[in-house]
Amino acid sequence: MARAVTTRRKALNTAIAWTIGLLIFFPILWTILTSFKTEAVAIANPPVFLNFDWTLENYRVVMERSDYMRFLWNSVIIAGGSTVLGVIIAVPAAWSMAFVPSRRTKDILLWMLSTKMLPAVGVLYPIYLLCIQLGLLDSRIALVVILMLINLPIIVWMLYTYFREIPGEILEAARMDGASLKDEILYVLTPMAVPGIASTLLLNFILAWNEAFWTLNLTSVDAAPLTAFIASYSSPEGLFFAKLSAASTMAIAPILILGWFSQKQLVRGLTFGAVK
């Protein structure tokens, strides 16, 4: 039913939405602004908002002191690798749950999700030991596998919801048309689920990119991604807020840009199936 929406009400809603949006975005904005300040201005009290001498000095120092590209590359490999590997494993899993469910399918889905409720630090010790035993400490392979396992429940859940929207008769038609299970998944199911798979990839890439607990605890030099890059500017140096901000900005910039360009896809993916 249509509701009468007055202009005033609309303006009020818009104002509230913008306020909430800006409130959420403010810390990021502040970080970016601080990265262009001198250290003195960064800690000035009262804080300076826009009226300061903009400088790129912090970026120059950060670039000089750390090998940004190596951290970036590690982040790309770890986030990308874990996401792709996760999807490859999750597609068949979600297929079976969506199209040949058993009496226990719902329980398995819930059980998988429950692993996300476990505090990560609870398994730090065993996983740390495993990594040492296998000689995988500070290796990208270990992080790819661990982050994949951590995000796998979410990937399976997301794909499962998308797959359930696909009519089973189409897959049966493929079977009648002579498609093997592999053909069916490769040529019929996957192309039909592309929007869903794309947003799953995207969301999990972002999750893996931002993941800090495991990346900080299991790496030191060789496999350290951008999270470690930021962390290296925090504690030992004391109050170098401007440089920390510059490092943070450099670390979040790639994912921010990716998110900006794919937000339509992401929103569609996250609300998919919510309204039918």
Add this chain to the structure above:
Amino acid sequence: MGRITLDKVRKTFGEVEVIPPLDLTIEDGEFVVFVGPSGCGKSTLLRLIAGLEDVSGGQIRIDGEDATMVPPAKRRLAMVFQSYALYPHMSVRKNIAFPMRMAKMPQHEQDRRIEAAAKALNLTDYLDRRPGQLSGGQRQRVAIGRAIVREPAAFLFDEPLSNLDAALRVGMRMEISELHKKLDTTMIYVTHDQVEAMTMADKIVVLRAGHIEQVGSPLELYRTPRNTFVAGFIGSPRMNLIEGAAAADLGAHTMGIRPEHIDVSTGAGQWQGTVGVAEHLGSDTFIHIHGIPGCDPLTVRADGEVSVRHGDTVHLTPQTQHIHRFGADGLRIA
């Protein structure tokens, strides 16, 4: 070749027996229609033949070979679904090519068959469109095209016309019948619409609750229904089944007489009743008559010119040679 034999095939879902052991032979080149009310197991039976459901017992043979455990992809059967089940992300051409692509057929042969199928089904102008851009009738043609290019041993149709509007349904019905005459391939067709069954079938299989009630040609079923269920299901409007004195006089529990086999007169007749509703179709008039003991209302199919009004008194006489007699168990008395 496409001779399909079901030997004591049964199907259970958990505790529920949907299809009790059932025997049926479908000859090569036959057009067989499975018909019955919803929930009678006709679709399940088709899906068992297709291999989309596993049988719980018994054997399915295709051309003499045991196909019970053969996956659907290897049974050489093509299926047309009620929802068409086209691949929405592929063009019409790619949809039709899909089974040939799966069979790794050479490209030039694929192209030749696509052209031929498209021509036969009036799809030539639509080959590069997506299914979403087609009308219901066109989508159904694409689904049929996808089935015929493989040259399967048999075609399976699962209520293929129920999503189409009435006019289109009549047209597609004829197209499918003509296709059968041309290809001379076994076709198994599932429907709940007895008109489709009567007009298309060489052989009708009437099902109820997983049981085969009768197998026979449309006219056999019409002329000599084996029991009251088939008598009531085949024919439109349905046969009048009269119980009580009128039946007892003939030595039966139930007497059956089709609406078209009753003579109406305003003068005299065996029975007398009052007109309830008269449906004027132009060519015919269906008159529903109240007041006949053992059957209310009784339906009569009269000439289109007959004009009766609600409340009129009419006299009816059944044509003796067309009376069916059934026993208390529902079975026909010869």
